Amino acid sequence: MTWALDHIGDIMSRAGQHAWLAGLPLVLGLVIALPLGWLAARRPRLRAVLLTTTGLLYTIPSLALFILLPPLLGTKILDPVNVIVAMTVYTVALLTRTVADGLSSVDGSTQQAAIAMGYGSFARFRAVDLPLAVPVIAAGLRVAAVSNVSIVSVASLIGISQLGYFLTDGYARSFPTEVWVGIVACLLLALVFDLVIQVVSRFLTPWTRAVAA
Amino acid sequence: MSLATIWAWFTDPANWQGTDGVPNRVLEHLLYTGLTLLIALVVAVPLGAWVGHSGRLRWLVTGANAARAIPTLGLLFAVSMFVGPLIQSDLAFVIPSITVLVLLAIPPLLSGTYAGIDSVEPAARDAARGMGMTGWQVLTKVEAPIALPLFLSGLRSATLQVIATATIAASVSLGGLGRYLIDGLASRDYVQMVCGSILVAVLALVADGLLALLEKRAVSPGISGRATRVARSRARNSDPHSEPDPDGADRSDPDSRQAAVVGSGSTGPVEATAATGTPSERDRP
Numbered sequence: 062m063t064w065a066l067d068h069i070g071d072i073m074s075r076a077g078q079h080a081w082l083a084g085l086p087l088v089l090g091l092v093i094a095l096p097l098g099w100l101a102a103r104r105p106r107l108r109a110v111l112l113t114t115t116g117l118l119y120t121i122p123s124l125a126l127f128i129l130l131p132p133l134l135g136t137k138i139l140d141p142v143n144v145i146v147a148m149t150v151y152t153v154a155l156l157t158r159t160v161a162d163g164l165s166s167v168d169g170s171t172q173q174a175a176i177a178m179g180y181g182s183f184a185r186f187r188a189v190d191l192p193l194a195v196p197v198i199a200a201g202l203r204v205a206a207v208s209n210v211s212i213v214s215v216a217s218l219i220g221i222s223q224l225g226y227f228l229t230d231g232y233a234r235s236f237p238t239e240v241w242v243g244i245v246a247c248l249l250l251a252l253v254f255d256l257v258i259q260v261v262s263r264f265l266t267p268w269t270r271a272v273a274a
Numbered sequence: 275m276s277l278a279t280i281w282a283w284f285t286d287p288a289n290w291q292g293t294d295g296v297p298n299r300v301l302e303h304l305l306y307t308g309l310t311l312l313i314a315l316v317v318a319v320p321l322g323a324w325v326g327h328s329g330r331l332r333w334l335v336t337g338a339n340a341a342r343a344i345p346t347l348g349l350l351f352a353v354s355m356f357v358g359p360l361i362q363s364d365l366a367f368v369i370p371s372i373t374v375l376v377l378l379a380i381p382p383l384l385s386g387t388y389a390g391i392d393s394v395e396p397a398a399r400d401a402a403r404g405m406g407m408t409g410w411q412v413l414t415k416v417e418a419p420i421a422l423p424l425f426l427s428g429l430r431s432a433t434l435q436v437i438a439t440a441t442i443a444a445s446v447s448l449g450g451l452g453r454y455l456i457d458g459l460a461s462r463d464y465v466q467m468v469c470g471s472i473l474v475a476v477l478a479l480v481a482d483g484l485l486a487l488l489e490k491r492a493v494s495p496g497i498s499g500r501a502t503r504v505a506r507s508r509a510r511n512s513d514p515h516s517e518p519d520p521d522g523a524d525r526s527d528p529d530s531r532q533a534a535v536v537g538s539g540s541t542g543p544v545e546a547t548a549a550t551g552t553p554s555e556r557d558r559p
Binding site for chain 2: 125
């Protein structure tokens with residue numbers, strides 16, 4: 062405990078780096094997965110292709126992906142961009158399916174009503190289908206957030222600074238306290254991500270609260 | 275670095291011999307993965323089946339899923355530091371790593387088995403009992419086939435998780451393909467790291483492909499939806515003997531078929547991807 066307090070500045074700065082490396086890909090991944098999931102939900106044949114491709118990307122183990130990306134992207138191995146890209150790939154892989162599932166779960170009669178009211182295909186997606194799919198997408202985002210926070214720590218093996226540093230450094234120095242601090246910090250960060258997503262999701266779906274009340 | 279240097283590494287006979295050779299490293303990786311899955315299956319399947327069947331101790335599944343938030347690297351280091359010194363042999367590096375791998379493989383297997391058994395319609399169970407099946411028969415002939423798709427997707431995610439983490443475990447001195455990544459990093463041999471990463475990725479893709487194939491083959495046609503296609507083509511053919519019945523026993527039981535349709539849900543039974551984790555979560559309507 063005293064060790065954690067003594068190093069609180071270092072912990073906070075690495076937590077910030079960790080949040081950036083895990084959080085930015087969540088946003089980027091969601092932005093990419095929305096149109097992909099929309100396509101997948103609309104065209105069953107495309108759905109199979111998209112979900113298989115993203116599924117294959119997800120299959121590649123993280124450490125291998127961190128190492129394989131530099132020659133593909135032309136970056137240096139220590140460049141944090143590799144981690145951002147790798148995590149974005151994983152997020153897209155997780156969320157494309159979630160977005161497609163969420164959009165498909167929208168009630169058919171609701172969609173019919175929207176069409177009857179004169180909504181075009183894009184307007185319906187933006188004003189009807191997407192908002193109704195928010196709870197499903199948020200659930201997928203929560204899974205992705207927790208998994209991102211965990212995977213980012215692996216990048217400390219190749220020397221990229223974030224909370225995982227305390228894990229590798231603690232192990233290298235046979236200093237368990239530091240490892241525990243790293244684990245707890247990762248868990249807390251995952252918890253924060255989880256809470257933020259839940260709050261935003263609630264904010265975006267006021268009608269679910271109205272029903273509950 | 276170019277493709278030529280990668281090609282040169284793969285075609286260098288020195289990289290295919292001895293402890294450090296590709297065949298031995300692949301074999302080690304497969305051994306760790308197989309052993310881990312075996313232990314995890316022995317623990318998780320009976321437990322998951324019992325929780326799903328009885329509906330008791332559901333918090334076990336929830337707890338196991340929550341435990342997935344623990345960073346794998348941290349778990350690996352923490353367990354190695356505590357368990358390692360207790361073991362006075364060459365196994366000091368293997369046992370902690372396998373322990374962590376088993377811990378990581380259990381949650382997806384547990385929730386897959388649980389969600390599979392839990393998805394069985396009570397009506398299908400009752401019908402099976404009404405037909406005079408014993409509890410064991412209900413489990414093996416009705417519940418198990420219906421649970422199979424969700425269980426297999428759990429197995430698939432567990433396998434990927436273990437292959438990926440066994441790679442990372444090279445940093446706590448485990449053998450396997452991860453050695454190329456970790457040793458290459460230590461000696462700044464970037465070509466070796468990249469070639470090792472390619473091998474790991476290929477191994478994961480092949481394992482995933484084989485399990486996907488198994489899912490297709492092993493799941494009863496009445497559950498995967500293949501039976502309806504067969505029925506339709508049969509109706510067109512009008513000759514009842516032109517099409518071999520792929521699984522007569524299962525299809526003759528209309529209740530299990532109906533339950534299967536309900537159980538598999540709209541997302542499709544094969545879909546609960548691993549890392550997205552909890553099939554139970556995905557299967558919720």
